[in-house]
Amino acid sequence: MRRFAELYAELDASTATSAKVEAMATYFAQVPAADAAWAVHVLTGRKLKRLIRSGELRTLAARASGYPEWLVEESYSHVGDLAETIDLLLDAPLEARDELSLSTWIEQRLAPLPSLDEAGRAVRLLAWWSELPHAQRFVLNKLMTGSLRVGVSQRLVVQALARVAGLDTALVAHRLTGDWTPTPAAFRALLDPAGQLAVDVDQPYPFFLASPLEHAVETLGERADWLAEWKWDGIRAQLLKRDGAARLWSRGEERLDGRFPEIEAAAAALPDGVAIDGEILAWRDGAPLPFTALQKRIGRLKPGAKSLADAPVVLLAYDLVEDAGIDIRTSSLQERRARLAQHLATLPAGADAAIQLSPALDGDDWQALARLREASRERGVEGLMLKRLASPYQVGRKRGDWWKWKVEPYTLDAVLIYAQAGHGRRANLFTDYTFAVWDGDALVPVAKAYSGLTDEEIGRLDRWIRAHTLERFGPVRSVEPHHVFELAFEAINASSRHKSGVAVRFPRILRWRTDLSIRDADSLDQLKTLAGG
Amino acid sequence: MTRPSDLVALTPEGLYCPAGDFHIDPWRPTSTAIITHAHGDHARTGSQHYWGTKVGAPLLGERLPGMTLDTLDYGEVRRFGEARVSLHPAGHILGSAQVRIEVDGRVCVVSGDYKRDPDPTCAPFEVVPCDVFVTEATFALPVYRWPPMEAVVADVIAWWDACAARGVPAVLFCYALGKAQRLLAELARATDRTVHLHGAMLALVERYRELGVAMLPTVPVSDSARGRDFAGELILAPPSAAGSTWMRRFNNASTGFASGWMRIRGNRRRRGYDRGFVVSDHADWPSLIETIRATGAQRVLPTHGNTDALVPYLRELGLDAEPLRTDFGSED
Numbered sequence: 110m111r112r113f114a115e116l117y118a119e120l121d122a123s124t125a126t127s128a129k130v131e132a133m134a135t136y137f138a139q140v141p142a143a144d145a146a147w148a149v150h151v152l153t154g155r156k157l158k159r160l161i162r163s164g165e166l167r168t169l170a171a172r173a174s175g176y177p178e179w180l181v182e183e184s185y186s187h188v189g190d191l192a193e194t195i196d197l198l199l200d201a202p203l204e205a206r207d208e209l210s211l212s213t214w215i216e217q218r219l220a221p222l223p224s225l226d227e228a229g230r231a232v233r234l235l236a237w238w239s240e241l242p243h244a245q246r247f248v249l250n251k252l253m254t255g256s257l258r259v260g261v262s263q264r265l266v267v268q269a270l271a272r273v274a275g276l277d278t279a280l281v282a283h284r285l286t287g288d289w290t291p292t293p294a295a296f297r298a299l300l301d302p303a304g305q306l307a308v309d310v311d312q313p314y315p316f317f318l319a320s321p322l323e324h325a326v327e328t329l330g331e332r333a334d335w336l337a338e339w340k341w342d343g344i345r346a347q348l349l350k351r352d353g354a355a356r357l358w359s360r361g362e363e364r365l366d367g368r369f370p371e372i373e374a375a376a377a378a379l380p381d382g383v384a385i386d387g388e389i390l391a392w393r394d395g396a397p398l399p400f401t402a403l404q405k406r407i408g409r410l411k412p413g414a415k416s417l418a419d420a421p422v423v424l425l426a427y428d429l430v431e432d433a434g435i436d437i438r439t440s441s442l443q444e445r446r447a448r449l450a451q452h453l454a455t456l457p458a459g460a461d462a463a464i465q466l467s468p469a470l471d472g473d474d475w476q477a478l479a480r481l482r483e484a485s486r487e488r489g490v491e492g493l494m495l496k497r498l499a500s501p502y503q504v505g506r507k508r509g510d511w512w513k514w515k516v517e518p519y520t521l522d523a524v525l526i527y528a529q530a531g532h533g534r535r536a537n538l539f540t541d542y543t544f545a546v547w548d549g550d551a552l553v554p555v556a557k558a559y560s561g562l563t564d565e566e567i568g569r570l571d572r573w574i575r576a577h578t579l580e581r582f583g584p585v586r587s588v589e590p591h592h593v594f595e596l597a598f599e600a601i602n603a604s605s606r607h608k609s610g611v612a613v614r615f616p617r618i619l620r621w622r623t624d625l626s627i628r629d630a631d632s633l634d635q636l637k638t639l640a641g642g
Numbered sequence: 643m644t645r646p647s648d649l650v651a652l653t654p655e656g657l658y659c660p661a662g663d664f665h666i667d668p669w670r671p672t673s674t675a676i677i678t679h680a681h682g683d684h685a686r687t688g689s690q691h692y693w694g695t696k697v698g699a700p701l702l703g704e705r706l707p708g709m710t711l712d713t714l715d716y717g718e719v720r721r722f723g724e725a726r727v728s729l730h731p732a733g734h735i736l737g738s739a740q741v742r743i744e745v746d747g748r749v750c751v752v753s754g755d756y757k758r759d760p761d762p763t764c765a766p767f768e769v770v771p772c773d774v775f776v777t778e779a780t781f782a783l784p785v786y787r788w789p790p791m792e793a794v795v796a797d798v799i800a801w802w803d804a805c806a807a808r809g810v811p812a813v814l815f816c817y818a819l820g821k822a823q824r825l826l827a828e829l830a831r832a833t834d835r836t837v838h839l840h841g842a843m844l845a846l847v848e849r850y851r852e853l854g855v856a857m858l859p860t861v862p863v864s865d866s867a868r869g870r871d872f873a874g875e876l877i878l879a880p881p882s883a884a885g886s887t888w889m890r891r892f893n894n895a896s897t898g899f900a901s902g903w904m905r906i907r908g909n910r911r912r913r914g915y916d917r918g919f920v921v922s923d924h925a926d927w928p929s930l931i932e933t934i935r936a937t938g939a940q941r942v943l944p945t946h947g948n949t950d951a952l953v954p955y956l957r958e959l960g961l962d963a964e965p966l967r968t969d970f971g972s973e974d
Contacts, residue, residue, distance in 0.1 A: 121907070122916065176784050177958065183951045184785045189908050197785035197905065537908050564912070 112140055113148060113211045114244040117251075120259045129261060133269035142293035143212035149270070149299070150291035151252065153263045157215065160222040160253050161230060163191060169234050174198040186584045189530050189537045190258075192250030196243055205242035219252060264505055274300035279315070279504045287312040287362055313347040313358040314384060314430050314438065315504040319494060319511035326475045326514065329495065336442060336498050337470040337478050339490040340513050341425055342400050342600065342614070343390035344407065348372065348424060348464070350379045351434070365389075367410055371417070372424045375460035379452060382434030385426045386502075387467065392423035397489040399602040401612055425467040426453060427494075430502050438502035445502065485516045491599060492516045518597035519613075519639060521631045522622060524552055525592045528574045529585045531559070539574045539586070540567055542618075544596060546609075548633040553609045555636065556596055561618025570621075593625040594618050601639050611636055644966070648774050648941065649725070649743050649750035657752065657776070657968060661745040662725030665689075666752050669969040676727070678754025679738035680705045680819060683971040695729050697765075698737015700849045701819065716765065732756040733767035734923050735820030736850060742770050750774035751937065755970075757922065758929040759788055762827040763820075763855045767933070775939035779947035780924040780972050781902050788902070788926045794919050795828050801898060801917055806874035811892040815915070816900040817973060818843045818880040820923050823850045825878065825900060826857035838863045838872070840879035840888070863891075884915075902926070902974045922974050934961070946970035 119132040133152070137145045151157070167185070171178040176198065188194040209218070218237075222230055238246055251257050267285060271278040284299050288311060329335060345360040355376035357365040366373070369389060379385075391398035391406065402420040409416055429449035430438050437445060446469075453466050470493070472478040482493050492515035500510035523544035531540035541559050545552035562570065570592070578586045597619045604612035611633070622629075644651045650659050656668035664674040671688030678684055680694075680701035687706055694702050696713040703711070714720060716739070719728045724746075729739035734755040741752040751772040758767050798814070805812035816822050822843050829837070836859045839847060844862055851857065863877060872892050881899065883889060899915040902922025910918035925933060934942055934956065942963045944952045949965035956963035 121911075124914065124916070174784065177955075180784060180951060180955060184783050187783050187948070188785055188906055193907055194785060197787070537906060538912065 110209055110211055110214050110241075110245050110248065111207050112136070113144065114248045116148070117248050117257070117259060118244055120261055124260075126265060130265055130268045130272065133261070133266060134272045137269060137273045141210065141212070142296045144210050146291040146293055146296035147211050147215050149266060149285070149296065150289070151257055152259075152261050152266050153285065153289075154256055155289070155291075156255055157219065157252060158223070160219055161234075163254065165227065165230070166191060166195065166234075166250075166253065169231055170195045170198060172231070173235055173238050182583075186530060187537050192247060192254045195238070195250050196247040199238055199246070201243050201246075202240060205240065205245075207241055207245050214249070215252065222253075270299055274302060276300070276302070282315045282504050283312075286315050287358065288364070310351050311349070311356055313349060313356075313362070314386075314436075314502075316345065316347070316360050316386070317428075317503045317511060318506040319496075319513045320506060320508045322495065322512040322514040326479065326495070329475075329512070332472075332474050332478070334498055336446065336496045337472060337481075338427060338467050338494045338496070339470070339485070339488065340492045340494045340515060341388040341390055341397065341467070342489070342491050343388040343397070343403055343425075346387060346389050346424065347430075348376055348385045348387065348426075349431075350376050350381060350383050353381060355379075368406065368412065369422050369424075370412070371422055371463040375424075375456065375463035378456050378460040379464075380433075382431060383429065383452060384431035385424070385449065385464070386428035386430055387424045387426040387464075389422055389424055391420040393421060399489065400600065400614060401602045401604055423462065424464045426464055427467040428502060441499050441501070442496055443498040482514060482516060486600075515599075518599055518615075519601065520595055520597050520619060521546065521555075521636060522593050522595055522625060522629060523555060524590045524627045524630045525570075525588060525594060526552055526554060526590055527585050527587050528570075538567060539571045542594075544594060544616075545590070546631045546633050546636060548609070552590055552627075552630075553633060555607075555609045555611060555633070556598065556613050556616035558594075558596060558616045558618050561597075562621065566621055590627050593622040593627060593630050595620050595622050601636060603637075609633055609636075643964070644943070647748065648943065649745055649748065650752065650774075650776060650943075652966065652968070657966075659722070659725055659743055659750075662722030662727060662743065664693075664722050664725075664727075666741050667754065667970070674722070676729075676741055677702060678732065678741060678752070679735055681735070681755070681973075683969070683973070684754065695737045695739045697853065698739070700853065701735075701737055701846070704845055704849065716768075730768045730770050731765035733758060733761060733764060736764045736823070736853060736855065738764060740768070740770060742772070748773050750776065751939070752776040753778055753933075755780070755924055756933070757925050758933060759791065759922075759926075761824055761923070763823050763850060769933065769936045771938050773939060774941040774943065775934060775937045776943045776945060776966060777930065777934060778924065778970075779930070779944040779949045779952045780974065781922065781926055782930055782944065782948040782952035784927045786902060786905055786922075786926045787928060788905075788922055789920055791828055791921070794900075794921050795832050798825070798829065798898070798900075798919055799832050801896070802876050805876075805896050808896075809873040811872035811875050811877060811895040812898065813877045813879055813889070813892055813895045814898045814900060814919075815879055815881045815884055816921075817923070819846050821900060821921065821974075822878050823847060823855060823857060824923070825921065826860065827855055830856060830858045834858070835876070836861055838866070838875055838877040840877070840883055842880050842883075843878060884913075924974055931955075935959075947972060 116136045120129050167181050171181045185191055185194045267278050267282045271281045347358045349356040355373045359365050391402035406420050429445045432448050472481050485492050495512045495514055497510040523546050525542055526545045527543035528539040529541040543554050544556045545554045574588050577589045580587045596616050598613040598616040600614040602612050650657055655665055655670040655672045657666045664676055665672045666676050667678055667684040668675050669686055673690050675689040675692050677694045685705045692709050692711045696715050699713050714729050716731055719726050726744040728742045732738040732740045732754050743750045749772040751770045755778050756767050802812050839860045839862055897915045898917035900919040900921040903909045904918030905920045942956050942961050943966040945966040945968045953963045953965050
């Protein structure tokens with residue numbers, strides 16, 4: 110644990126990605142495979158099974174520190190990170206010894222916690238807290254409370270591993286995709302110099318991600334070199350058919366099996382050894398249903414007949430990355446699309462409704478595509494995707510071959526009514542805002558937004574919020590309705606789950622409208638008109 | 643709200659003592675202003691007549707040029723109207739004071755800013771028994787506990803050495819009055835190397851030297867020739883210099899910030915400094931609680947800072963506590 114805490118401190122202290130990669134590579138090369146495996150697990154954002162409730166931790170923190178629970182809460186809301194708060198509240202031991210390895214800590218000390226009773230957990234935690242020095246105690250708490258938040262992405266971990274093993278990052282990324290189990294054997298397999306991709310039968314491919322088109326579309330060259338598709342507003346997914354069984358993975362590398370039986374049933378008709386990249390959408394009569402319809406399906410592990418009828422789903426397939434059991438990512442998009450179309454053409458009736466080809470758009474030139482893009486909203490799509498026909502299927506976000514050409518967002522002027530402190534880099538600053546619009550004389554909340562302000566604006570708003578708090582509800586403060594912000598969002602749908610009756614997609618702050626008074630903010634009726642239109 | 647028995651009250655100009663007809667650290671011009679210390683949020687211009695400590699007078703002179711200033715020695719009693727007033731060391735910066743006010747045998751002490759940690763640049767805090775204690779609350783949460791200064795000095799030296807080994811300058815940001823001189827004095831116990839100073843610190847460091855504070859040798863950054871390589875050098879600068887064009891002369895500099903706020907990881911990360919060193923000229927939570935108890939005050943008025951946590955905590959301890967909304971800042 111000492112060595113891992115040192116790594117954590119190094120990662121935390123540096124803002125340069127090169128230094129982070131260097132620190133991880135050194136760590137992976139030095140420590141036993143069992144520790145390295147767990148480090149990969151937690152640094153890539155994979156969590157440990159829930160070990161202890163946060164409320165129980167807070168009660169124990171109050172016990173260990175001797176402070177009343179409300180003061181622990183007050184400290185937590187100031188610091189914004191429970192793991193750190195607990196560490197800061199407690200004295201460090203004069204002489205600290207911790208020679209246990211990371212894997213021993215996790216497997217032998219942390220893993221049994223859920224099976225103990227509260228008293229058993231209390232005895233252990235109080236002892237650990239009193240024995241460990243600051244850095245280790247903080248990291249221990251981080252492991253117990255969830256994600257590490259140390260500014261390391263899966264991409265950086267992959268770079269570090271690739272450097273240690275002298276392998277291509279794409280290969281390591283692929284080996285790490287899907288359900289990766291943190292064992293010494295699995296860690297050695299990641300670094301296996303043989304270069305063989307021992308792909309697990311369940312393992313998906315790393316997704317290739319598009320970048321936003323920020324320059325004129327004409328700069329992409331000849332229209333004929335590009336495939337144009339609608340940019341669907343659904344869930345990016347990979348459908349694998351191997352050994353006679355279908356597996357469905359989300360872009361977040363979560364298994365979606367069971368949630369979308371329509372798609373899995375249709376996959377039975379696909380040949381073995383294929384991997385299809387596409388988008389899951391709620392779909393009716395040849396057009397997408399609003400994202401909120403799909404949202405109701407995502408949460409259901411085993412959807413019932415009503416849910417299947419209310420929001421039938423479809424996989425709009427846009428790429429084929431494995432064919433006849435062979436990785437075909439290096440062949441051209443044109444070639445991959447042709448093979449994909451062939452497979453889909455052989456699907457029997459019924460199955461061909463659940464898995465469809467995401468159509469290529471006509472539009473002979475860029476102007477014609479621009480006109481199609483203007484009609485995106487009426488079609489329930491976010492804009493266009495432009496993909497170079499000669500491009501291979503790459504790993505992660507690589508600029509140049511795949512572009513998303515979205516329509517301009519909707520905007521609205523809304524009033525700040527609630528604020529909550531952020532986490533990580535934004536801890537103990539009020540950065541999570543709730544905005545409202547007018548419904549008659551009342552302000553009803555319609556959107557939460559976290560991003561869009563500069564650090565300077567965040568600081569200014571934070572001071573204002575502290576001085577103008579009306580009420581406190583736990584970590585949330587209600588503030589005087591005073592400030593108006595222009596928000597951008599992608600779509601608006603009717604929603605029974607929201608008090609306002611509407612839900613907006615991807616709200617973010619465009620600018621602080623200091624020129625507007627709260628009476629100038631938009632009304633719910635205006636918003637509903639957008640929803641209807 | 644304050645009561646007459648508190649001996650002090652809030653007016654639009656600031657904290658006021660009706661019995662003595664004077665203000666303490668007023669934020670608007672008044673006739674008589676007693677100044678606890680020379681930081682900008684406590685020593686503001688425009689009042690007719692200022693009072694301060696004798697030892698702090700040269701620093702007040704830097705902040706309030708051309709003012710009318712009378713001074714008191716620590717412990718010297720002077721009558722203002724019905725009030726007997728004396729100034730006592732606050733341990734915050736050189737010349738900083740608490741204001742003791744006695745009216746008809748009842749005593750109120752206004753702490754100004756204070757700390758209990760040792761500081762070679764100023765007289766240590768003196769516990770002044772009182773009935774009413776107006777205490778600062780800048781860091782009034784139990785997560786704020788200061789590490790021993792020796793450990794911080796060792797960290798700063800290790801960082802400086804690591805920068806020297808990498809061949810880059812080490813720029814340490816800190817408050818120009820108090821913190822800078824305290825660091826220079828503390829570092830002098832561990833090294834005798836010369837430190838480069840930002841222009842905003844020159845006069846203040848000079849005043850400290852004239853007042854007999856032993857510090858590392860210093861040289862103005864502006865004395866260096868254009869294009870000088872600062873690799874391996876330690877430079878002290880006020881936080882306002884971060885991100886300014888002034889910083890361009892330091893190639894690939896590693897940056898650090900010395901402040902009590904650096905205790906919290908989120909603050910360290912947000913400010914974007916490479917290193918945070920926990921050094922504060924304010925009282926940490928244990929010191930606040932210990933000091934409040936030691937004064938014996940039954941009535942406690944916490945001001946500027948995290949009064950939200952301190953007031954209810956003091957009430958749980960059985961004290962009569964109420965927040966006092968003043969206009970002082972939370973810089974450290």
